[in-house]
Every structure is written in C-alpha cells, then in structure tokens.
Amino acid sequence: MEIRPILSVLMRSKTAPLLVAVQVALSLAILANAVYIVNLRQASSSRPSGLADEASMITITARPVKRQPHDEALAQQKRDVEILRALPGVKAATWISQMPMSRSGSNSGFALDRKQARQSIIMSTFFAPPGAIDVLGLKLLEGRDITADDMVEYDAEKDTPNKTWPRAIILTRAAAEQLFPGSSAIGKTLYYGTGDDASEMRVIGVVERLQTVVAETGPKAENSAIIPLAMDLPYPKYAIRAEPGQRDRLMKDAESAMRDPANPRVIFARSSEEDRNNRYRNERSLAWMLIGVSALLLLVTASGIVGMTMLRVAQRRKQIGVRRALGARRRDIVRYFVTENLLVSTAGIVIGLVLAIALNQLLVSVLELPKLPIAYLGVGALALWALGIVAVMGPAWRAASIPPAEATRSV
C-alpha cells in the first residue's frame, strides 16, 4: 500500500487531520463510557425484586380519611383481606406494610450486640402476617415462615418497641450474609435498635431475595427484613396475586369491592410493574439521553470526517487529475482517501482509548461508577473505524470521478 506518501502528505498539512483525530478521540471517550452507563442502568433496572411473576402482582393502598382506633384498624385489615380473597380471579391476598420498589415505606437500624452504639445494618422493614411470603412468591431458603404465634399486635397509642415487639424476624440472604458471614443465620439473635432498650429478635427464616422499597442501585437494594408485627399503619396495604390475565380487571374490581360509604378511604391499586417503571424512570430517561447524545456524537464526527475529506479533495483536484491521467484507476483514488482517513482515525482512536480510560477514572472517583470493561473500548474503537470508512466513502467517490482532463487545466 502507498502508506509512505500518504503519511508524508499528512505530516505536511497537519491541522485538519489533527482536528479530525481529536474528534474521533473525544467521540470514542464519550461513546465507550456512555454505552457502558446505559448497560449498567439497563442491568440495574432489570434486577429481580424477589417477587415471583411481577406481572400478576397488585398492591392496594387504602388510607382511611380519619385515623381509626387500633382495634378497629386491625379488624378492618382482616376484613379487607377476606373481601379481597373472595373476589373472582384472586389467587392469594394478604395485608403487608410495604412493597418492594414502591418507594413508600419504612426502614430501621438493627444491631448484632446490645452494647453497640451504632447499628450494624439498616433494613427495609416489611410487617406481614403468616403466608405473606407465599403471596409475594418469595423463596424460603432456610428456616420457616412466620406462624400465628409469632405475631405481635402493636398499639402505637400505648406500646413502645422495647416492651412490645416481635421476637421473630425473617432476613433476606443478602442481609443474612452481611450480618452473619460464613454461617447459617437461623437462630441467631439481632437487636432492633441499639442500647439497653433494644428488643431482642431471633432469625427464624432466610428468603432468597426481597428488594427494599427504594431498591437502591448498589447491593443495599436487598437489605430487607420481614417482621410479624400487626399495627395500625398510616397507609394500610394489601398484596394480591391475580390469576393469569386477570390483573387489570382485578385492579378495578378490588378498588370498588373495598369501597364502603360508611368508612371513607382513599383507595388505589397499583401493579408491581408500575412500581418498577416508576422506580426506574430516571434510569430510563438517562439511558435514552445517553443513547441520543451518542448518536448525535457519531453524526457530528462523521460530518467532521466528510468535511475534512472534502477539503482535501478540493485542495488536490489537480493532483488527482494528474494521477488519473497517468493511469491510476478510480479505485486507487478511493483507496488513497480511505487509507488516509484510516491513518487519521487510528491515531484518533489511540488517543481516544487513553481519554476513555481517563474519563472512566474520573467517573469512578466522583460518581462511584464501576471500572470500564475492556470490551467496551474494543467495540467503541471498531464502531469508530467503521464510521470513518463509511463517512469517507462519499467524498472519496467524488474525488474518484474527477476527470483526468483536470490535469490540463491551469487553475
């Protein structure tokens, strides 16, 4: 190949090729990192929540307009569950204090030792009755579910957590491994809160997975606990498992079945799919923005390559004519410009790889992003090479169509 003459031409007029190389470098640096972030977001938004078959899961929130007395509220809870279970198309139903990814609920600190000043872990606390884990479809890995004997009724008016508090607790595997690494959590003790007043609890079961209400981006997303506590919740919730294909109808039916003119409540149904969509809305919009910007980036870089090649063609009309007159084929002219562009974009890609790693380092240190895998750099480099070849083709063909007669013209 005629690389030597191309190189010496490039060396003589550096500015335009340098600008193109810088563009390629910047695009590669941004592209590799952007695509990586999109993939990270994608992976985070498709993490399993622990709920089996999210498509058939409904949460109903029924907030009384006027706060009911403790006993009444608990009786209402039981009644509501009966109403929901009786509805056609309902496979199973339970009351529960909160649902994963729903972005509304409570969390609490737990300690391994009473003497600790700081809690060992913060967990999302799901208050639920026996059988709730079956309704949600959680996988019990060890131990047992809650029984009726474990249940404790808590009256916020007169009880305090240090006197009246459940003795049993179910952890997720993530929480169990964090608290009791290397051994089974079953039977181990844990304290709700810290200090002398902390209530002692015993781990009775471990479920595979249950995401918190926030579903954080990191491993904290699975720090959840299920506690056999019945209380008058400000936002009483019910989880319903619908028969296949019945969900949308059931969401309406359940709302109207629970409505009671004697006891006005704000009742609304939401599917777990909606919860997931709402939770990851920001992630999705960022991903789309990154995709959009990446596409524009490539477009701009392509336009830069087209512009530079057109300039170089315009500057060398006469020389191209001479070459054609001396017997060079159209192919040879095209090959010249493609090779020239490949040299320039390769230089840009080399700088770009360094820039991409530097940019990633910055993102790692400031935004706590994981390190960029090498594969992204490889794919990004290939993409920019391909882009360069495609972009240069148009102007190169136009150069090839310069007639040999151009050699005879003097201007």
Add this chain to the structure above:
Amino acid sequence: MEWMRYLEVVSNDTRLSVWLAFGFLLLCLVNTTGLLLAKFSARASEVGVRRALGATQGAIFRQFLVEAGVVGLAGGIVGLALSAAALFVIGKQARSLSVVTQMDWPMLGLTFVLAIAAALIAGLLPTWRARPRSRRRCS
C-alpha cells in the same frame, strides 16, 4: 436517610448530564473548527483578491470572524427553538414537571452568549489560517 441517598443518586445523574453536555460542546467546537477551516481555506483566492484591492489584514481577519459569529448566531437561534420545543414536550409529560420547564431568561442568555462565543473560538484558528501569507495567492 435512605431517601437522602436516593436523592444523591439523582443529583449524580444530573452531574453526569452536565459533563456530557460539556463533552459534547467540546466535540462540536472541534468539529466546527474543522468545518470552518475547510470553508475558509477554499477561499484563499478570494482573500488574495481582497488583499490586492487594498484590504488590510485586520479587515480580512474581522470578515472571517464575523462569518464565524454569524454561524454561531444562526446555531443559537435554531438551538433556542429546539430547546423551547424540548421544554414543551417535557412539560407535557407530567404536570408536576411544568414548574421546572419554564424558560429561564438569564440561563437562556448565557447559552446564547456561549453559542456565539463557542463559534468565535472555533473560528479563530481557521481565520488565522485563512490570512494570506503573500499577495500572490490570487493567481
């Protein structure tokens, strides 16, 4: 506390977007420089003629810089229309967002100035390169 952490994640995304925007601006700056360079160097003979007819170096410099500025102005106006359209679309998505999807005039002015400044900066190098080194370029 969890909620705070969650909010922090959101602001990280915002920071990421800002960086991305500046990275993109930088790329466009280099791109515009390249394109203006192509445009101006194709007109070397015009510069020669103007010089031969008595234009000073400064006048030529100004002419090209003004051209770059006009490109920036045009880009700014188109960008303004685009951002108004984008704001409208985002505002339509949710009523709660319409509070933040108002045109912020000082911000708008800043972007406009930025657009023209960027074009001028991008135009500097091509303008410098377009200056005639001698009068024989008019050929």
